[in-house]
Amino acid sequence: MRIQACGEHDVRAAAGVLGEAFRFDPPMLAAFTGHDDLREVMQALFEVQIRHQYMRDGCVDLAMEGDRVLGVALWARPGRWRLPLARELRFMPQVLRILGPSWRGALAAHRRIESMHPRLPHWYLYALGVAQPGKGVGGALIEHGTKRAGPQACYLEASTPNSARLYARHGFRPVALAPGCSPQTPVCAMWRPALWDEIPADLLAG
Secondary structure (H helix, E strand, C coil), X not given: CEEEECCHHHHHHHHHHHHHHCXXXXXXXXXXXXXXXXXXXXXXXXXXXXXHHHHHHEEEEEEEEXXXXXXXXXXXXXXXXXXXXXHHHHHHHHHHHHHHHHHHHHHHHHHHHHHCCCCCCCEEEEEEEECCCCCCHHHHHHHHHHHHHCCCCEEEEECCHHHHHHHHCCCCEEEEEECXXXXXXCEEEEEECCHHHHCCHHHHCC
């Protein structure tokens, strides 16, 4: 297995892995109502987000075996996790067509989660999905991303207890329950402290 940056020719396959990984995600099921096949909706949405945001303002990491995409991680660089309004408005009509009848709930959920975002500088892991859980692919992608972040802090929202446990094994700490897509499907906000946050205060004294 190798980890590489996503190229334009990889976008559809990467979005497909994420769409399949999130098709039964509890917050997504709560937000994206009225769809016969949530996988198709999620794949189309992730394809837009990869192209318009994460390939421009972050890093799209692919875990590969030959030509097969095993897993995908979408990271936003510090200070780039929120799209500039002008760019958001440019592709919003496309997003609304994808969301269909669920657009109000989905956008409201997105704004609620945004409101919980830390103000401190950090890398943001927006999405992580793998084709086959339990093979170590997710952990390898997290390790790759946190190594790139170096001494900088990282932040994410875990949507299931299993994913929260995975992130905890890589240094993320739960800090709050965010409202998520509905009161019944909260997400766990998790923070991986910056290196300097770990330095004892007495080491810097004097």
